[in-house]
Amino acid sequence: MRIYLDHNATAAPYPAVVEAVSRVLRDSFGNASSVHAFGQQAKAELDDARVRLADLLGAEPSEVVFTSGGTEADNLALRGAAEALAPTGRRRVITTGIEHEAVLVTARALERAGHPVTILPVGTGGIVDPSSLEEAITDDTAIVSVMHANNEVGTIQPIASLAAMARAHGALFHTDAVQSVGKIPVSVRALGVDLLSLSGHKFGAPKGVGALWVRRGVRLSSTMTGGKQERSRRAGTENVPALAGLGVAAVIARESLPSMAKVARLRDELEEQILARVPGTAVNGDRACRVPNTTNISFDGLEAESLLIALDLEGVAVSTGSACSSGSLEPSHVLRAMGLPHPRTRNSLRFSLGPTTTADEVAFVADRLPALVEKLRRLTATAAALR
Ligand code: PLP
Numbered sequence: 568m569r570i571y572l573d574h575n576a577t578a579a580p581y582p583a584v585v586e587a588v589s590r591v592l593r594d595s596f597g598n599a600s601s602v603h604a605f606g607q608q609a610k611a612e613l614d615d616a617r618v619r620l621a622d623l624l625g626a627e628p629s630e631v632v633f634t635s636g637g638t639e640a641d642n643l644a645l646r647g648a649a650e651a652l653a654p655t656g657r658r659r660v661i662t663t664g665i666e667h668e669a670v671l672v673t674a675r676a677l678e679r680a681g682h683p684v685t686i687l688p689v690g691t692g693g694i695v696d697p698s699s700l701e702e703a704i705t706d707d708t709a710i711v712s713v714m715h716a717n718n719e720v721g722t723i724q725p726i727a728s729l730a731a732m733a734r735a736h737g738a739l740f741h742t743d744a745v746q747s748v749g750k751i752p753v754s755v756r757a758l759g760v761d762l763l764s765l766s767g768h769k770f771g772a773p774k775g776v777g778a779l780w781v782r783r784g785v786r787l788s789s790t791m792t793g794g795k796q797e798r799s800r801r802a803g804t805e806n807v808p809a810l811a812g813l814g815v816a817a818v819i820a821r822e823s824l825p826s827m828a829k830v831a832r833l834r835d836e837l838e839e840q841i842l843a844r845v846p847g848t849a850v851n852g853d854r855a856c857r858v859p860n861t862t863n864i865s866f867d868g869l870e871a872e873s874l875l876i877a878l879d880l881e882g883v884a885v886s887t888g889s890a891c892s893s894g895s896l897e898p899s900h901v902l903r904a905m906g907l908p909h910p911r912t913r914n915s916l917r918f919s920l921g922p923t924t925t926a927d928e929v930a931f932v933a934d935r936l937p938a939l940v941e942k943l944r945r946l947t948a949t950a951a952a953l954r
Contacts, residue, residue, distance in 0.1 A: 569882045570928045574769075574860060574921035575718050575746060576886055581771040581819050584812040588773060592808040599805050600796060609807045616814030623817040624763065624780055625754040632779045632800045633810055637745040637766030640779035641669040643790050643801065644741040644762040645712060649677050650788035652709040657738065659708040663687045663695050663724075664904030666714050670743055671900075674712070682709070692853035693722040693905045700732050708738040715758075716747040719901040719917055720852030721861030723747065730759040739785065745769055745777075749820040750827060750858040761785050772816035773809040823922060831859035833929050834920050838862045840933035845940050851902060851915055865907075865915040868944045874916060877939045883932055886917045 571579070580588075591612050597605030599613045617628040624631075634640045649660060662674050664686050678684040685703045689695050695713055704711065711733040716723050726742050733740040741762035747753050749770025755763055762785065766777040781787055781800065793802030842848055847867030866874060871887040878885055887899070898912035918932075 568928075568931060569884075570931060571884050572918045572920055572924070572928075572932070573884045573886045575721075575917065575919035577768045577774065578749075578771050578921055579923070580768075580773055580812065581816060583819065584772055584815045587815045588808045588812040591811040595807060595811075599807055600794065612807050612811045612814075613805055616810045616817075619814035619817045620778060623748070623753070623821050624765075625756050626780050627783065629798070630755075630781055630783055632781055632797045633805055633813075634777050634779055634801055635775055635806075636768070636777040637667070637743065637764050638669040639791075640764035640766070640777050641667070641712075641741075641743055642673050643779050643787070644764060645670065645673045645677060645710060646790045647787035647800075648710040648739050648741070648762070648785075649682050651786040652739070653682075657707050657709040659683045659685065659705055661685045661687060661700065661703055661708055661711045661738075663689055663713055665689050665693060665717050665719075665722075665901045666712065667718055667743060667745065670712055670714070683707075687713070689904055691906050692856075693717055693720045693851070693901070694853055694856060695724050695729065697725055697728045697732060700729055704732065704736045704738065706736065708733070708736060710739040710741055710762075712741040712743065714746070715742045715744040715753065715763075716750065716858045717852070717901060718746045719899060720863040720905075721746070721857035721919075722852045723751070723856050723858060726758045726760065730761075734759065746861075747858060749816070749824075750860055752824060755780055755782070762787075767809070767813040767816060770816055770820050772813040776806055776809040776813050778813075826922060827859045830920050830922060830924065833924055833926060834860055834862055834918070836926070837918060837920070837929045837933060838864070840929070841936060844933065844937045849911075851907065851911065852905070860920045861917065863902075863915055863917045865911040866940055867910070867914065868947060869914045869940065870947070871914050871916050873943055873947075874940065877943060878916075878932075878935075881935050881939070883935070886919070887915070 595608045597609040599609040621628040674684050687699045730740040739761045742760050743764045745766045748765040761782045763780040768774040791802045851863040902912040
């Protein structure tokens with residue numbers, strides 16, 4: 568049995584997405600910028616995808632800028648806003664310590680380029696307190712960037728309050744919604760944001776496509792320069808087949824949001840089973856305010872990597888946190904920012920379920936884990952005694 572519980576790293580494409588990608592790749596190969604019929608056929612596919620994605624977000628199609636994924640969308644939001652607003656004297660960038668590297672590393676690069684950067688703290692539950700933004704925001708703030716849902720612990724941030732605060736101070740507000748789109752309802756108007764990033768491969772579309780939603784009227788410099796694609800906001804020939812797949816995934820995501828309640832029940836069952844059957848375990852992050860598919864659990868007296876490998880040998884795929892940092896033994900920057908004690912930043916695993924997860928799979932993992940953990944703890948203790 569092979570069990571995939573790493574949907575926050577990437578999700579399998581829906582069969583209808585695979586079909587749409589193949590169809591467009593085969594039948595609509597024109598360049599969407601070409602005037603002739605081949606080009607117009609490809610442009611029609613692109614237009615469809617834009618309308619479908621806009622519908623998922625409650626947005627206008629003209630506000631959608633297609634990108635190569637979440638990382639590029641985050642870069643465009645932060646760098647584009649910082650550059651566009653610099654001449655007005657607004658240079659500060661405010662973000663949080665639990666953002667994905669696409670935001671955090673970009674903020675650090677902007678800092679080196681002369682933009683003051685403020686990193687907001689989060690509480691032990693992994694949620695930003697809006698009062699910390701109220702204290703930190705200044706009249707020279709260009710952009711505030713706070714993720715909608717965290718990729719490691721799944722916590723949902725109070726975006727509407729934070730965005731209203733940014734707006735009251737004349738700053739732009741960006742949210743990285745890569746981990747919320749497809750898992751919970753995401754309406755750009757209800758959130759009140761100016762910029763929103765998403766990534767196709769997190770909700771059943773192909774890898775290498777995503778979008779930045781840009782509220783009409785927002786000034787943004789381009790980071791990818793060249794041709795006039797995407798209303799001159801993102802140069803480069805669009806990946807029409809993959810974007811057609813993104814459009815199909817957007818429709819499915821919208822229709823299947825109600826079924827996330829089932830995913831939440833399975834996640835809760837897995838979590839309860841682990842807490843009850845494996846001693847020395849605890850859930851990281853606020854359990855009430857998080858996306859329905861994610862749980863992050865620490866296992867006392869273990870290195871998360873060794874449990875990850877033991878589970879992999881049983882056919883179960885999980886993660887130690889963000890995909891980018893697995894393979895390294897770095898402690899999680901998210902758990903560290905939440906103020907968890909050092910061992911817990913290294914002994915925690917993320918289980919992220921998806922629409923295809925079954926009760927049998929959850930039962931299998933819950934049955935296997937107690938013995939695996941006990942064995943690894945014994946080995947760890949023996950190794951420590953021998954040192
Ligand atoms: N932002 C968050 C919160 C993510 O979880 C990820 C991917 O792990 C990204 C951004 C990057 O998205 P992409 O893989 O499309 O570049």
